[in-house]
Amino acid sequence: MAETNNFLPLILDLSGRKIVIFGGGSVGERKAKLFSGCADTLVASLEFSQGLQELGASGHVRLVRLDLLTASDSELRELISGAFLVIPATSNFELNQEITAIARENDILINQVDTLGSVVIPSVIKRGDLVIGISTLGHSPAVSKYTRRQIEGLVTPEYSDMIRLQDELRNYLKQHVAEQRQRKAILWKVLESEAVWNGFSDSYEKAAERAYAIVSGYLDNSSR
Ligand SMILES: C[C@@]1(CC(=O)O)C2=NC(=C\c3[nH]c(c(CCC(=O)O)c3CC(=O)O)Cc3[nH]c(c(CC(=O)O)c3CCC(=O)O)/C=C3\N/C(=C\2)[C@@H](CCC(=O)O)[C@]3(C)CC(=O)O)/[C@H]1CCC(=O)O
């Protein structure tokens, strides 16, 4: 098991990145579903789950059918050529290790699914512009999944509304408040306002109206 206190989550722009998954079973499908929305995802396998066949048919992932045990090294290198991330997820541990070695030789990031490798895939929550990654660093993926479900219950749709409102306010305040510390104080006053949060249940406009009232109050006080 790798030394786990050196792991940190990163939020990456995967657009245009090539991700190659070996193995089209339940794990390969879960990984392909995660990445297919944002990266060029290829799955190489003997067989493909129903879910992957559907993703392939809809053009969301590229499926390459082959027996990796009889594939030549050059065929494997061709498949991983230009890849940002390789995920060896067949049911054959030795084969996964072989693919890992080839990816390592080519300095490609590897997400190992049958042990803790240098890249760990977290549980992911994506609610609009709010993205949360959760990992136990290999100790208990079930707890990651459990924690995801717990947090999903907390992250109500109002979080996306508040992100939109804060984004709007940040741009407004950059035009009207010179001092960054003052801008930060106003944003937190809005963020911690129960009236603003409750306003969203009426409408976004209602919450925004209450937020701008806080901003005006702050600006009036500071101009005295
Ligand atoms: C988070 C998530 C992301 C994803 O892959 O999508 C993920 N696994 C998920 C679910 C899950 N996986 C497993 C169970 C069964 C219960 C359990 O074992 O706990 C459950 C829960 C379930 O299915 O209910 C079995 C399992 N997992 C690994 C092994 C190999 C081993 O450890 O030996 C075995 C076989 C163990 C055995 O043979 O018994 C290894 C890994 N799994 C990881 C990620 C990485 C560590 C992440 C972390 O530490 O948090 C790591 C190291 C590598 C990797 O990145 O794949 C995803 C939840 C997505 C969601 O939120 O829904």
Ligand SMILES: NC(=O)c1ccc[n+]([C@@H]2O[C@H](COP(=O)([O-])OP(=O)(O)OC[C@H]3O[C@@H](n4cnc5c(N)ncnc54)[C@H](O)[C@@H]3O)[C@@H](O)[C@H]2O)c1
């Ligand atoms: N990381 C995780 O969350 C997690 C969860 C469960 C299991 N695992 C591990 O992940 C691995 C895959 O698990 P799974 O449930 O997806 O297995 P699975 O049996 O559902 O799928 C295995 C896939 O590998 C393909 N495959 C096997 N041999 C092949 C070959 N020679 N050439 C091409 N393709 C080949 C099969 O066609 C199949 O599509 C297992 O080793 C398991 O230990 C990881």
